Amino acid sequence: xxxxxxxxxxxxxxxxxxxxxxxxxxxxxxxxxxxxxxxxxxxxxxxxxxxxxxxxxxxxxxxxxxxxxxxxxxxxxxxxxxxxxxxxxxxxxxxxxxxxxxxxxxxxxxxxxxxxxxxxxxxxxxxxxxxxxxxxxxxxxxxxxxxxxxxxxxxxxxxxxxxxxxxxxxxxxxxxxxxxxxxxxxxxxxxxxxxxxxxxxxxxxxxxxxxxxxxxxxxxxxxxxxxxxxxxxxxxxxxxxxxxxxxxxxxxxxxxxxxxxxxxxxxxxxxxxxxxxxxxxxxxxxxxxxxxxxxxxxxxxxxxxxxxxxxxxxxxxxxxxxxxxxxxxxxxxxxxxxxx
Ligand code: NAD
Ligand code: TYD
Numbered sequence: 001x002x003x004x005x006x007x008x009x010x011x012x013x014x015x016x017x018x019x020x021x022x023x024x025x026x027x028x029x030x031x032x033x034x035x036x037x038x039x040x041x042x043x044x045x046x047x048x049x050x051x052x053x054x055x056x057x058x059x060x061x062x063x064x065x066x067x068x069x070x071x072x073x074x075x076x077x078x079x080x081x082x083x084x085x086x087x088x089x090x091x092x093x094x095x096x097x098x099x100x101x102x103x104x105x106x107x108x109x110x111x112x113x114x115x116x117x118x119x120x121x122x123x124x125x126x127x128x129x130x131x132x133x134x135x136x137x138x139x140x141x142x143x144x145x146x147x148x149x150x151x152x153x154x155x156x157x158x159x160x161x162x163x164x165x166x167x168x169x170x171x172x173x174x175x176x177x178x179x180x181x182x183x184x185x186x187x188x189x190x191x192x193x194x195x196x197x198x199x200x201x202x203x204x205x206x207x208x209x210x211x212x213x214x215x216x217x218x219x220x221x222x223x224x225x226x227x228x229x230x231x232x233x234x235x236x237x238x239x240x241x242x243x244x245x246x247x248x249x250x251x252x253x254x255x256x257x258x259x260x261x262x263x264x265x266x267x268x269x270x271x272x273x274x275x276x277x278x279x280x281x282x283x284x285x286x287x288x289x290x291x292x293x294x295x296x297x298x299x300x301x302x303x304x305x306x307x308x309x310x311x312x313x314x315x316x317x318x319x320x321x322x323x324x325x326x327x328x329x330x331x332x333x334x335x336x337x338x339x340x
Contacts, residue, residue, distance in 0.1 A: 007082030008033030014045035062104035182219035208272030210250030217243030218297035242282025
């Protein structure tokens with residue numbers, strides 16, 4: 001089956017491609033990796049597959065109906081990772097969040113209907129449910145209450161996708177996952193920012209009191225959940241995905257400091273993020289009970305391995321921090337695979 005993976009050059013998309021071409025999904029799919037290569041898209045994340053027959057990269061934007069129409073030809077299933085994904089950026093400038101995370105979903109859904117796509121997985125986030133107090137968990141029937149421009153745009157994208165299922169019969173399934181960590185995460189998010197800052201002997205900026213809670217999951221556990229949903233999930237359903245692993249930001253910070261043998265003088269308490277959600281926590285019993293998925297990576301081991309990955313791939317994140325990665329497409333790839 002031809003599988004269209006949008007946003008494939010980003011953090012989770014690239015890990016998902018790895019699962020499909022070098023992991024559990026191997027042999028079953030031809031992967032079409034489609035990505036606009038925004039600041040968050042990095043072709044270096046996909047270089048291990050460039051020579052594979054069952055892989056093709058196409059540079060394109062989900063907001064461009066012509067490009068989407070062309071790439072949707074003969075596609076059996078879509079997994080949509082393409083999004084603006086960083087809360088802090090959505091607070092600074094929201095326009096791309098609205099156009100990609102909302103209208104991009106509409107454009108993909110319209111083309112998918114026209115081409116009779118058999119599965120449309122909309123990859124979403126637990127942030128659409130808003131913020132929890134110190135108790136309680138997000139369930140799939142928890143009312144949506146997004147608080148940031150990012151989470152509001154993702155919630156709108158989810159609702160549009162579900163409307164396309166209801167109105168046009170597009171076989172949509174939504175996944176809502178908690179905070180991911182692992183290899184290839186762009187060093188603007190908490191864990192990779194802190195790891196790379198400390199490797200450069202820089203301080204780490206902890207927002208506010210650092211007592212905000214996130215439920216951390218290894219990116220490969222998330223990807224394995226998406227694969228199960230793609231193959232066995234029920235159309236029209238939402239599946240929450242979580243690691244069952246709640247940690248405060250200050251706990252994560254201290255853990256990273258210890259693993260990198262740095263002391264607490266590297267912590268810098270900075271002004272809190274406006275509208276900062278206090279706690280996210282997931283009830284993943286639906287996907288566990290119905291589809292048999294379970295997280296496999298223990299957090300302590302996963303975090304240590306992630307630090308090791310950043311240690312061994314310094315050139316990858318140095319190129320991002322210096323801006324050089326933006327030239328990778330031109331240098332390595334020429335114009336092969338470009339539409340238009
Ligand atoms: P990311 O920012 O690392 O990657 C996003 C990718 O989408 C990039 O490669 C970018 O170039 C591409 N993209 C952006 N706009 C595009 C457009 N208009 N057309 C085509 N491609 C475009 O994000 P990520 O962390 O890999 O997240 C992937 C998805 O998973 C997002 O939808 C996000 O909302 C969701 N999600 C992320 C997390 C997390 O912890 N990172 C948790 C739950 C859900
Ligand atoms: P982030 O990785 O941006 O993910 P999200 O906001 O989607 O949960 O942030 C995770 C948590 O870490 C969040 O509570 C904000 C906090 N944080 C900091 O304290 N300092 C930072 O520099 C960043 C990027 C995040």
